[in-house]
Amino acid sequence: MIRRRLLACALSGLAPLAVHTTAVAESAAAWPTKPVNIVVSFAPGGATDLVGRVLAKELQAVFKQPFVVINKPGAGGQVGTEYVANQHKGDAYTLLISATGHVMAPSSQSNVKYDPVKSFEPVALLITMPNYLLVRPDHPAKTLPEFMAWAKTQKSIGFGSAGNGGATHLSGELLRHKTGLPFAHVPYQGNGPSMNDVLAGHLPVAISDTVSSASMVSSGKLRPIAVTTAKRSPLFKDVPSLSEAGVKDYDLQNWVGLYFSANVPKPIVERLNKEVVRIMSTEPVRSQMEKMGAESANGYSAARYTQFVGDEVKNWANVFKVTGVQVNQ
Template sequence: MHPISRRAFAIYTGAATLGLAHAQTTFPSKPVILVVPYAPGGPTDAMARTLATALKPKLGDKEPVLVENKAGAGANIGAEYVARAEPDGHTIMFGTSAPLAINVSLYQKIGYDPVSSFTPIIYLGYLPNVLVVHPSLPVRNVQELIAYGKAHPRKLSFASSGSGASSHLAGVQFNQRAGTDFQHVPYKGTGPALNDLLGGQVSMAFTDVLTALPHIKAGKLRVLGVTTAARSRSLPDVPTVMEQGVPDYDVSVFFGIVGPAGMPRDVVQKLNTAFVGILQQPEVRQRLEAQGLAISNEQKPEQLGAFIQSEVKKWREVVRISGARAD
């Protein structure tokens, strides 16, 4: 190489190194906004606030980390807001199955794509669901439920928090995998659905373990199975639906952190490293697990990206079978 060329190359590489170091040390340069696409008060919001509190010191403790709730349209408003934000890492989303996998098939029009509109940062984990029935139903396990349902066609019903919600699609997939014909009864939220199940107006529900657990312990609901591939830490003695003979049945609400498409790689890595560190803190893990989260071991950005693509494909077929649509 010519001496001048060597000198120019050295200046270029030195500048590039300084530029990268500058990018790494100056992020964050303003408050980091963690968008929750749901209203305050639910389990998603609680988990997000746990993470936000622990995130600030991991990013240098110079800039605040703020939770901003942008609810509406089944989480589409918050997701679209993040998709359109500046891709500098200062606006990120605590995403769930709805905006990151289901809504693209459920809604006629949405202003983002779950794969191309976001930069994956970390797959946090999932909230296990459980299949619960009213105690008056004379069944003790999943196979007894299937047999009873087939002996009494179209007599049993399952409640959901709304048409197209994961609690609805879980029932659709169960019918598909088990050959049953349980009737769907949609409600406007988990609370009303659970109230009618507790009152015996509906037969069963596929709901999250955190919501169901107090009623299971009180004997007001009977749990038949866990809907995820692995058993729940909250109910370790309860077998999964798959263990009880329903093939390929794995339903949960998953959680991941994403930012707008086109985020700088070093910023993604800094955020990923921060979140990985948070999830290794015993007190944070305990709090998140108490809030229902089953923490994932697949925490690389590309693992979340691949998982989102697989979930989009899975739920597209389930939504098609359900016939559910939302505007």
């Protein structure tokens, strides 16, 4: 009799949990029941914005609800990111699309009001893209070994980036740290101005992501010497990686990802992940991303992407540490 009572009590205690689990599953199956906002943490026209608009169109077709892109630029993506993290906690109808700065800012800024992992439910990795080391076509070095030999003869090598504390800046600083080459950072307001100064002969080198520099490279106005990933990119097979020049443990890339704020139910996160992964792997979308210089078919689950975000936090924190770069402490 006592055992029966204990068993009955135990089962009655599980009943609310079972009801809650069923309710969450049902809500995930029904989601979304109204329009979904996609906050893009950069201005219109860039890679992050373009990916957001392509994805919004595809998601709207799948879920039969509007997916509305809202641009909230500022502070290298920090404004839009903090907006979603702090004003939309647990909101399954507000998404964030942000870039590599999402995981870099806490290591470079003293006033960041979010945790790259804990403040969010990472949904999916959308695109990845290496940085190019770019020179003018008439640069005396035509190959990566020739460039490294040339660099060793220089007293100072100014390299342009899209701005202080970003991936293009840190890519050059890490190269300086690992090789001892006399790289000197010249920050710009975006990749375009830095590449224009290389084109004009005012600067010997620019470091730019492959999306921003696609038109300059394809037109022959600038020549890529190397990519910043550990291996050659399958999209740019003719461009060697810096590791091929003997730069050990050098592997940096730019990427763009999709997030909910923290506490959105996991079943909703996982359902959206599956659709996003499928969309980004379709031929039309993948081809569109490749044409602009990015890879999209990675197949990461939400759990794998969460791990990726955590690993990138540690990776970039280490880059800031070893290079000694400080932006706003």
